[in-house]
Amino acid sequence: MSTKLMSAVLMSVGIGFxxxxxxxxxxxxxxxSVAEGKDxxxxxxxxxxxxMQGWMKTVMQSATTSGDGAKIASALEYVASKPPTGMxxxxxxxxxxxxxxxKGDIDGAKASCKACHDLYKAEYKAKLRDAAF
Numbered sequence: 434m435s436t437k438l439m440s441a442v443l444m445s446v447g448i449g450f451x452x453x454x455x456x457x458x459x460x461x462x463x464x465x466s467v468a469e470g471k472d473x474x475x476x477x478x479x480x481x482x483x484x485m486q487g488w489m490k491t492v493m494q495s496a497t498t499s500g501d502g503a504k505i506a507s508a509l510e511y512v513a514s515k516p517p518t519g520m521x522x523x524x525x526x527x528x529x530x531x532x533x534x535x536k537g538d539i540d541g542a543k544a545s546c547k548a549c550h551d552l553y554k555a556e557y558k559a560k561l562r563d564a565a566f
Contacts, residue, residue, distance in 0.1 A: 473563040474563060475563055492508050493512075497542075509531035509542065510527070512549075520552075522552060530545025
């Protein structure tokens with residue numbers, strides 16, 4: 434089994450319980466795109482950050498590290514405004530996190546980030562990592 438295919442399998446297995454429904458319906462697509470060896474031109478070691486990856490590292494990471502509820506809420510509202518096709522819970526999860534951040538529930542807001550990552554990160558990276566954000 435190729436390294437890329439094994440990585441796709443491990444990503445699919447490791448996406449967590451929240452992403453189980455996606456894994457059941459979309460694993461073949463992920464395996465196919467990774468097995469084809471698409472070079473996104475970003476995100477890998479030695480490459481520039483992909484659009485969302487760069488935004489997450491500069492904006493979202495800064496907001497969550499600061500613990501500033503208003504900054505976290507603003508960042509999550511921005512994320513909610515950009516739901517990718519085929520990821521129906523993206524906006525609702527982000528909006529829920531923004532509301533929690535506004536109320537000072539920073540841990541709750543961060544939990545929404547984790548929920549979204551558990552559900553969509555593997556699929557996003559496999560299919561959309563080079564998409565504009």
